[in-house]
Amino acid sequence: MNVDLINSADVIGMFCRLHMNSKRDFSIRPSEMGVLIYAQKQSCAVTPLMISQFFNISKPSVSLMVKSLTKQGFLIKESSITDKRSYTLVITEKGENLVESSFIEYFKAVKLLKEKMGVDKFGQLVDLMKIANCILEEENTGSEALDYFQVADVLSKLNNRKITYVKPGLLKYRNYYIKNRGLDKGYVNVTVMLYIMTRLGTAKTITNEFFKLTGKNPRTFEDFAKANIGAFMKGNDN
Template sequence: MKDNNWKQIVQMHGTLRLFCNLAIRKTPKGEALSAQEIDLMYHVALSKEAVTPGMLTSTMGISKTMISRLIDGLTQKGMILKKKSTTDKRSYSIVVTQKGKKEIDNAYQYYMEPIYRLQKEMGKEDLETLFSTIEQANEILHKSTLSTF
């Protein structure tokens, strides 16, 4: 192996994977919506501007195909609506329905509990430092993967 630090890199990768598994909750069995569907609705509900599928591809870091599947599923479940563009008939934005907003409210505490626990145990300042570093890493990794989405 060319990298003399490969063992350390493997260990770091394992630490990152464990953090993700502990901090990002899986969808409970029997739930109607997946964690990715909830995440998509969070992005739409919290945005100050109209959200398009292309924007979601970029902000969520997943493929156009996956975004389309999530949108189709959420539309069928009545959680979101596709709002056609008045200027471009091929384009549309996404709006969360009342039913979707209720689902977001119900899921919020379950999915956010690990972050609240980190804030309580680490303190607000350390948590902000952690997430600032994660955002920096995301930007670096996002640049190298933009062409794959």
């Protein structure tokens, strides 16, 4: 057991909890305030996809926030001239006023850190967090966008046997993992939603931020699979 890793995880977890639980006196949710601030500072038209990609959240989550903000009069939707199904978001005067009046409250935890740590240490913290974000992003998304069929081809090559992605129906998949594999229903429901979003192409975005910050190229899925080949060998179905 690596005590240093455990202690480090505790420290990072505590920081995240303290930041997330810091009291903010808003008339709307902090996540919705984040969307308003994002919409206000953009110089171009804002779309739900832009919000989804910037905050790394699903489109359904964005839709719920947009619905709430438009209902309260903080945002308005402007339909696309060429595609009536698409729309852009514009912050209203009411939204502008809320952002201006709540700006200090929204960033007070960050402001407190900067004041207490000092400019130099705070700057170092931000720089290190940028690097950490890129490393985790690269670990989760890799350097390429592959579909399930391409992943199966890579695993076939590394295992020297044919692995086929059969694209199961969502209900069939759900029933199998709950009834046959005995997995928790809540966990399976989450994976179903993840697979739906992946099939819709929401995980296909690739950026060069990792390289710009670290000077290193992100590894490919094949490299990742080689490093963890034991998890993909026949007979290992965990």
